[in-house]
Amino acid sequence: MQNPGFLVVEGSVGVDKASVARRLVGTFGCELPREGEAENPFLATEHVSVLDRGFQYGDGLFETMKVQDGQPRHWARHLARLQLGCERLGIAMPAPAVLQAGAQQVCRGVDTAVLKITVTRGVGARGYAVSGAMTPTQVLACLPVPNYPATHWSKGVRLHLCQTRMGENPALAGIKHLNRLEQVLARMEWDDSRVAEGLLRDNENRIIEGTMSNVFCVKAGRLLTPALSRCGVRGITRDRILAAARQLAVEAEETDLYLDDLQQAQELFVSNSLIGIWPVRHFAGRDFTVGPLTLRMMAALEADVG
Numbered sequence: 001m002q003n004p005g006f007l008v009v010e011g012s013v014g015v016d017k018a019s020v021a022r023r024l025v026g027t028f029g030c031e032l033p034r035e036g037e038a039e040n041p042f043l044a045t046e047h048v049s050v051l052d053r054g055f056q057y058g059d060g061l062f063e064t065m066k067v068q069d070g071q072p073r074h075w076a077r078h079l080a081r082l083q084l085g086c087e088r089l090g091i092a093m094p095a096p097a098v099l100q101a102g103a104q105q106v107c108r109g110v111d112t113a114v115l116k117i118t119v120t121r122g123v124g125a126r127g128y129a130v131s132g133a134m135t136p137t138q139v140l141a142c143l144p145v146p147n148y149p150a151t152h153w154s155k156g157v158r159l160h161l162c163q164t165r166m167g168e169n170p171a172l173a174g175i176k177h178l179n180r181l182e183q184v185l186a187r188m189e190w191d192d193s194r195v196a197e198g199l200l201r202d203n204e205n206r207i208i209e210g211t212m213s214n215v216f217c218v219k220a221g222r223l224l225t226p227a228l229s230r231c232g233v234r235g236i237t238r239d240r241i242l243a244a245a246r247q248l249a250v251e252a253e254e255t256d257l258y259l260d261d262l263q264q265a266q267e268l269f270v271s272n273s274l275i276g277i278w279p280v281r282h283f284a285g286r287d288f289t290v291g292p293l294t295l296r297m298m299a300a301l302e303a304d305v306g
Helices: 018-026 054-058 075-089 096-106 180-189 237-248 259-263 292-303
Strands: 004-007 060-068 112-120 137-141 157-166 193-200 206-210 214-219 222-226 253-254 267-272 276-283
Touching: 004 096, 054 112, 054 193, 054 276, 060 075, 075 096, 075 112, 075 237, 075 267, 096 112, 096 137, 137 206, 137 292, 157 180, 157 206, 157 267, 180 193, 206 259, 214 292, 237 267, 237 276, 237 292, 259 292, 267 292, 276 292
Parallel strands: 157 193, 157 276, 222 253
Antiparallel strands: 004 137, 060 112, 112 137, 193 206, 206 214, 214 222, 214 267, 267 276
16 A cells, blocks of 8 residues: 545535545545445545644544455454444444445555554534534555564564553543543653553552553463553453453453562563454563463454454
């Protein structure tokens, strides 16, 4: 894939969108509906209004998924989390059929890629108040897959222990909202190419998640991952791992974890929808090996094509 594709649906902001789309057809690999076809609500453009509440306040949600053979993987799981987020924030959930049609359009002709769906409350007047029914903005972007070294999977990665702390807000816990400043600040803490990810804690020293991943540890044969009732993102791959553990009769638990728990663990790994599972080989002064339960979970995810 040489050029990213962008498709946008938003409320009227005084722009001739049809002409914008026509100017960008081909540049981003998007097509307008042919004569006799149903109207296509998506427009090929990289532009979103500066009055959009997603831009102004981070008032929205996003989903990031892997595309293989032109198809987004685990689509139903991602849409379910998006639906939950829309319900929590009081944003009208876009029609799944419209999102699916847009995804097919933007991923057309693509072998492997990243699909990012962003939904905001839409364009509104200045101020935090939500006035009346608003038309959500929907952005679908098809982007290149990050080029990570193969050793991240085969030999494991090094993790950084972040000093940035995550604030508690149960109303936002679990969903993938647009407010990512904690992750931005945490990721600014290191500039070492040997370190692939960083782990964040809350103000009570509980381990919560990575800057872009969830974390698991293995202690005495049990698979443990942080409880996310206070903060953090309930990852799609995290849920798949927990489901696979149940199917394999592996004891798994969501619980409060601290630095000592991870340092005393026999195995450690991180996960997300793009990387699957990365084993951890070094964290907080300790070396780890790629253990048998980590390998079983990696195999289980590989078999779960979704």
